[in-house]
Amino acid sequence: xxxxxxxxxxxxxxxxxxxxxxxxxxxxxxxxxxxxxxxxxxxxxxxxxxxxxxxxxxxxxxxxxxxxxxxxxxxxxxxxxxxxxxxxxxxxxxxxxxxxxxxxxxxxxxxxxx
Amino acid sequence: xxxxxxxxxxxxxxxxxxxxxxxxxxxxxxxxxxxxxxxxxxxxxxxxxxxxxxxxxxxxxxxxxxxxxxxxxxxxxxxxxxxxxxxxxxxxxxxxxxxxxxxxxxxxxxxxxxx
Numbered sequence: 001x002x003x004x005x006x007x008x009x010x011x012x013x014x015x016x017x018x019x020x021x022x023x024x025x026x027x028x029x030x031x032x033x034x035x036x037x038x039x040x041x042x043x044x045x046x047x048x049x050x051x052x053x054x055x056x057x058x059x060x061x062x063x064x065x066x067x068x069x070x071x072x073x074x075x076x077x078x079x080x081x082x083x084x085x086x087x088x089x090x091x092x093x094x095x096x097x098x099x100x101x102x103x104x105x106x107x108x109x110x111x112x113x114x
Numbered sequence: 115x116x117x118x119x120x121x122x123x124x125x126x127x128x129x130x131x132x133x134x135x136x137x138x139x140x141x142x143x144x145x146x147x148x149x150x151x152x153x154x155x156x157x158x159x160x161x162x163x164x165x166x167x168x169x170x171x172x173x174x175x176x177x178x179x180x181x182x183x184x185x186x187x188x189x190x191x192x193x194x195x196x197x198x199x200x201x202x203x204x205x206x207x208x209x210x211x212x213x214x215x216x217x218x219x220x221x222x223x224x225x226x227x228x229x
């Protein structure tokens with residue numbers, strides 16, 4: 001049971017380059033999320049998707065785009081990377097039925113923009 | 115807007131002793147959920163314990179327990195009989211639930227368990 005799988009685990013980009021972070025879950029969850037983790041700031045929500053075909057902005061969406069390709073996959077795209085986007089990125093998923101269910105996290109992607 | 119505050123950036127405890135990590139939050143929601151997540155050096159986010167706001171009884175999971183004070187909006191984590199494997203970053207988190215379980219995290223407390 002893989003849970004939530006993120007690729008890649010590490011990436012170095014030059015300023016201005018673009019890339020897509022991939023996330024897939026095999027738990028048939030409705031909701032998926034992208035967070036970034038920065039020192040001293042905890043995890044902050046970038047974008048989320050409550051169901052296939054829908055996406056919404058979180059706390060820090062600027063500079064990012066997302067795609068909910070199907071129920072399993074939720075990708076995060078940096079169109080023109082900036083040093084301020086150096087961070088650890090986490091994808092998560094949960095089965096939301098109107099009350100709380102546990103969120104499951106991927107292993108994270110450490111992204112460095114130089 | 116909801117906020118979560120962890121005022122202890124770093125803490126240290128001797129092996130086998132007890133340590134308490136603090137968390138306060140602010141919300142106008144009447145029902146919500148609170149969590150403690152552990153992040154070891156592997157980076158994996160591990161759910162340690164959760165508390166539903168409408169439950170008055172404090173949650174416990176083996177050596178981990180919480181002191182949930184709803185009126186004071188306080189949610190502290192107590193780790194008993196600390197072990198070297200408890201060394202990690204600990205995050206307090208909040209969600210109001212509903213259509214999505216968007217989590218709001220505190221800034222974290224780095225706990226070091228000393229041998």
